[in-house]
Amino acid sequence: MITFICYPKCTTCQKAKKWLDDNNVDYVLRDIKNDNPCEEELSEWYKKSGLPLRRFFNTSGLLYKSMELKNRLPLMSEEEMLSLLATDGMLVKRPLLIGDDTVLVGFKEKEWETLL
DSSP states (O other): OEEEEEOTTOHHHHHHHHHHHHTTOOEEEEETTTSOOOHHHHHHHHHHHOSOGGGGBOTTSHHHHHTTHHHHGGGSOHHHHHHHHTTOGGGBOSOEEEOSSOEEESOOHHHHHHHO
16 A cells, blocks of 8 residues: 655645655555654664655755754754654645555655656
């Protein structure tokens, strides 16, 4: 089963949800604002994704900018970054699509087509 983690008010998340629905993909919806991923989940997804941990940060978000994370992240360890991501779902890049062997961060239609 695929888990679709999103923020319902996010327009990119709305586009991704429509794409999943239009392509008849079964998924479980999880609102990142109400059910923030914990550090263990984030660590597992990060390892499974093969992506740099920085890709999991919502760099366009207000919280990211107000915390000046652009300057702080390069000085942080992986553990510190995972711990920080687990504090607030608004720091996490979304949508996230979590499958048995797949973790997709953000919505890129071509990438989703290839992996689904």
